[in-house]
Amino acid sequence: GQNIDQPTEMTATEGAIVQINCTYQTSGFNGLFWYQQHAGEAPTFLSYNVLDGLEEKGRFSSFLSRSKGYSYLLLKELQMKDSASYLCAVRDNAGNMLTFGGGTRLMVKP
């Protein structure tokens, strides 16, 4: 079976750095995705990791450790518009299905 865990909610201050963790236990692994979803809107793709290490994209970075079944999304120089839910999703290698975690609701305060 698939099990993906993320914190339900986090709060951070504008301008700060926040790290959102994701742990997973899945039947096979074929990559991990992070999505951002603002309230009432579609999830939008942020990052993809399939090899261990850090992938950086501007203010957002994503890290993966396959041996630990662990990933994090790092958001730097937080802005108010970063308030959203962040979804971790893992693709298995049996049919390439994408399984989502419950999402982490991030609130950025002034």
Add this chain to the structure above:
Amino acid sequence: ETGVTQTPRHLVMGMTNKKSLKCEQHLGHNAMYWYKQSAKKPLELMFVYSLEERVENNSVPSRFSPECPNSSHLFLHLHTLQPEDSALYLCASSQDRGYNSPLHFGNGTRLTVT
């Protein structure tokens, strides 16, 4: 128009009604998906179509019936739904089901069953 478009944005229906949700993608993708998003629950995969052939049916009740007439269009036909089916229904598309192909989502249809 670009991206993935879903209609209607909001739908209220009684348990005896029949309605359909529509999804259209303008990205040239060949795989399309239906997901259900309920409050405080993870996104649940319902159906996957690849090259217009259904390749996944994730133990979804028969009151939900998908249809994929071509690679750009996807429908979800609804009949005799239950109040617990109230949720946000998201359509997505991707290029193949390749390991590094991200899903592109529509804005969803907010369904309320009364």
